[in-house]
Amino acid sequence: MKVAFQGEPGAYSEAALLEHFGGQAQSLPCETFEQVFQAVAEGNARYGFLPIENSLAGSIHRNYDLLLQNDLYVVGEHHLRVSHCLIGLPGARLEEIESVISHPQALAQCDGTLRRLGVKTEPVYDTAGSVRLVQAEGNPRRAAIASRRAAQLYGMSILAEAIEDNPLNFTRFLIVAAEPVHPRGDAKTSIVFALQNAPGALFKALSVFALREIDLTKIESRPLVGKPWEYLFYIDLAGSTEETRVQNALHNLNEFATFLRVLGAYPRHRFTEPFSS
Numbered sequence: 001m002k003v004a005f006q007g008e009p010g011a012y013s014e015a016a017l018l019e020h021f022g023g024q025a026q027s028l029p030c031e032t033f034e035q036v037f038q039a040v041a042e043g044n045a046r047y048g049f050l051p052i053e054n055s056l057a058g059s060i061h062r063n064y065d066l067l068l069q070n071d072l073y074v075v076g077e078h079h080l081r082v083s084h085c086l087i088g089l090p091g092a093r094l095e096e097i098e099s100v101i102s103h104p105q106a107l108a109q110c111d112g113t114l115r116r117l118g119v120k121t122e123p124v125y126d127t128a129g130s131v132r133l134v135q136a137e138g139n140p141r142r143a144a145i146a147s148r149r150a151a152q153l154y155g156m157s158i159l160a161e162a163i164e165d166n167p168l169n170f171t172r173f174l175i176v177a178a179e180p181v182h183p184r185g186d187a188k189t190s191i192v193f194a195l196q197n198a199p200g201a202l203f204k205a206l207s208v209f210a211l212r213e214i215d216l217t218k219i220e221s222r223p224l225v226g227k228p229w230e231y232l233f234y235i236d237l238a239g240s241t242e243e244t245r246v247q248n249a250l251h252n253l254n255e256f257a258t259f260l261r262v263l264g265a266y267p268r269h270r271f272t273e274p275f276s277s
């Protein structure tokens with residue numbers, strides 16, 4: 001079973017998909033998030049595995065936009081504990097590092113450490129790829145931020161460990177597929193909607209859930225392209241579209257929303273050991 005992810009072997013997205021699907025998964029590296037969606041839409045991968053938010057650095061906006069632009073369904077989620085290493089050439093010394101490259105999300109999650117080290121930073125497209133670049137360049141004053149596994153894969157040295165600004169560093173991934181699933185039990189549903197701007201419009205929209213005791217777990221707004229200063233609201237809620245109260249809430253929202261799409265309902269992923277790496 002092929003699962004597409006953005007990045008190179010050793011990326012956190014690959015670690016997350018292997019943790020989620022175990023041995024059944026064959027990971028398919030893609031250069032961009034667009035290519036992940038495309039691989040699933042064209043049937044080259046059964047699932048796409050996409051980072052959507054991080055507990056330190058926030059949302060990955062590009063993937064919110066792509067969820068709407070593509071006709072795939074969210075069928076699952078996964079939380080990964082992300083612990084970053086500073087990785088250099090074998091023999092490199094931490095005190096001599098002048099510049100650090102990595103994925104922008106990884107740089108953001110280690111912002112405090114990087115400021116303390118007083119190094120220059122440069123974004124590259126993926127954490128594992130940044131290790132490969134440092135290896136190819138052969139400059140002992142340059143380092144990458146990536147996982148322990150990426151350092152091992154490329155035969156590089158770990159100069160510092162657990163350099164994220166807070167140990168409660170988790171990235172949440174969404175799993176997309178060509179067909180929806182219909183979960184019962186502990187589930188979540190992701191939706192996106194737009195509203196006519198009016199006093200209390202968002203309050204009214206959120207009340208369709210509050211009145212039915214439906215817990216909202218995430219809200220994100222994105223610009224509505226072509227309508228300056230109007231917004232799309234992405235909401236994750238606890239519950240499945242198989243439940244009557246969720247169906248009623250969505251039906252109610254649809255009565256006044258100018259646009260509503262259910263991106264998918266999926267089994268909820270809960271941590272068992274939140275502090276393990």
Ligand SMILES: O=C(O)C(=O)C[C@]1(C(=O)O)C=C[C@@H](O)C=C1
Binds near residue numbers: 007010011082105
């Ligand atoms: O660059 C990687 O290793 C990725 O898998 C991407 C990504 C992200 O986009 O957030 C995934 C998890 C971490 O938060 C850092 C980077």
